[in-house]
Amino acid sequence: MGWQAERDKVVINVGGVRHETYRSTLQTLPGTRLAGLAEPGAAARFDYDPSAGEFFFDRHPAVFAYVLNYYRTGKLHCPADVCGPLFEEELAFWGIDETDVEACCWMNYRQHRDAEEALDSFESPEGPGPPEPAEPKRLCLEEGRPAGWWRRWRPKLWALFEDPYSSRMARYVAFASLFFILISITTFCLETHEAFNRVINKTETVPTANGTGATQVAVEVETEPFLTYVEGTCVVWFTFEFLMRVSFCPDKRDFVKSSLNIIDFVAILPFYLEVGLRGLSSKAAKDVLGFLRVVRFVRILRIFKLTRHFVGLRVLGHTLRASTNEFLLLVIFLALGVLIFATMIYYAERIGADPDDVTGSRHTYFKNIPIGFWWAVVTMTTLGYGDMYPMTWSGMLVGALCALAGVLTIAMPVPVIVNNFGMYYSLAMAKQKLPKKKNKHIPRPPQPGSPGYGPPGVGTPNPAT
The missing domain is CATH 1.20.120 (Four Helix Bundle (Hemerythrin (Met), subunit A))
Incomplete structure (x- = not known):
């Protein structure tokens, strides 16, 4: 029985860190790259070291621990100390769908990529790029005709x-x-x-x-x-x-x-x-x-x-657009509070009023509910102009509750907006101060014959769909 268990084990070396698991564990997600290690002939299709008895992949070892744990538990979590785009690249390499990420880690996984997509205009200036290749000469053009001044000067004047x-x-x-x-x-x-x-x-x-x-x-x-x-x-x-x-x-x-x-x-x-x-x-x-x-x-x-x-003003515009849901939530909360407290103050001011004053015009400012809308907005936003105020003990109680509710209502969505602005501003400043790289290293995707792919002339398993 122990011999059978040892035979079912698979040793995977990722970036110098050895991981051991069972072939049955890797088969829980068929169609992925790791599932191919449990298939017959895997030693010939991947980079296998017979002396060490292990498969080698030149990938991020810390992220692979979360990927392997997904095969074991069926739950994919995102590490908090790894940037979202890096985790996304690793998932694509191992053939795992990003939508399998658990809900508790989804925001941490997406927030960096969403922020970068929204802040494309804050990229550090690289200066004018290389001149675009000239268009193919048409039959109607002369052979010795030089490139037009428009193509040369338009990018420069636009950047100016x-x-x-x-x-x-x-x-x-x-x-x-x-x-x-x-x-x-x-x-x-x-x-x-x-x-x-x-x-x-x-x-x-x-x-x-x-x-x-x-x-x-x-x-x-x-x-x-x-x-x-x-x-x-x-x-x-x-x-x-x-x-x-x-x-x-x-x-x-x-x-x-x-x-x-x-x-x-x-x-x-x-x-x-x-x-x-x-x-x-x-x-x-x-x-x-x-x-x-x-x-x-x-x-x-x-x-x-x-x-x-000014980069800060552009960041503010992005923050307002990104916080649309929070602003909408704030407006809904205020609208509900205004309607409730305007109605309450209207009836509260009539408790203990003079029976001969049917309209309440002699002892209160709140002659109808629409007038109370203005008072509720001013009170909930803690402005308090003082043009309208309750005159009865019941109206004062409603006013106190309205002020407290306004503070709580405004305080709930504001921290989310502040956090969005801080995140956008920090990323924008980082991109503005990023040093220029003339020859930026861009690694090629895994190709047949590379150590992370497999031996030469061997394909790769199809990614999961």
């Missing part, structure tokens, strides 16, 4: 306005763009100050029914001209930058779909419309001009252009 880290000149362009953004935002704020606005009385002739004209004085507020000139200078720079980027972008479709590019266009357009309609005297032109002055607030959207120059 898009990637501040691509060159020293690109940094100067980024600093100039940042300067004009700050000047434009400052001008936008100063235009609303009364010290920079002048009240002008304009006399207009309005036609009457009898054919004569009546004189009418209109009062208008006009901004100081020098602020308009400063804003015009900024818009000229933004226009030049936008035209250069749209002209030299590698993909026009992706450029148009980008939210930042849409913001650039929307922030520039009202200025030119306002300048073009200012000289017209028709009523329709004045109405449109008045509307454009109202929608000047779109200029503040230029603040989002800073995301091109």
Whole structure:
């Protein structure tokens, strides 16, 4: 019996670490690489050492312990000290499906790869790559015709306005763009100050029914001209930058779909419309001009252009997108709390009220439930403006419960959002500070004849499906 057990044992050497198991254990997952070791003729198909009586694989030994434990217990766990992509590569080599990972380890297994997929834009700049190979010469082209300047200069000019880290000149362009953004935002704020606005009385002739004209004085507020000139200078720079980027972008479709590019266009357009309609005297032109002055607030959207120059702002955008479920959960919790406490405060304020005051207008602010929505939102978010407050002991009790519930409601999803931001920011900073590698070593996948694959001219078992 003992001789039979020894014969059923298999010794596997992975990265210098010996593991022993039974052939029956390896056969629990048919179709995988390890299951092939239990089949007849395995010594000829894999790297087998007859003197040591063991199979050798040049793979990660620590990860293999978890893989072998999966054959023994039927549960695949992910080591906490191993990066998710590394564990994924090992699973692919051994022919194990990644969906077999247990639920307790799934987040640890996926979080690094998900973060890297979302942070592709934070890769450390490698500078301009090697020139692309020229297109095959067509029959209609001359033999000695040199490559066009467009193919040579378009990537350089695109990087000049898009990637501040691509060159020293690109940094100067980024600093100039940042300067004009700050000047434009400052001008936008100063235009609303009364010290920079002048009240002008304009006399207009309005036609009457009898054919004569009546004189009418209109009062208008006009901004100081020098602020308009400063804003015009900024818009000229933004226009030049936008035209250069749209002209030299590698993909026009992706450029148009980008939210930042849409913001650039929307922030520039009202200025030119306002300048073009200012000289017209028709009523329709004045109405449109008045509307454009109202929608000047779109200029503040230029603040989002800073995301091109600051990694932290881009990380914040990724964090908000990655935390959509947490934000949705927070909104649902707040909506439920607002509805519950607005209803409770409405009825609580009527306990002990004057019977003659049927509507409750003389002793409480909460005349109906919709009014209580505002009070519940302010209380649950711990703002407490003080414009509405309960006046009865029962209403004060409801108010105290509402404040406590608001603190707990907001505190639950916030740590998840903070953790997402910390993870994204640390990965982004690591990629930004990663030293450049001109000749990066990329190992080839296992090929027939390699030590981790098997002897020359021998195939490999099919991976599990």
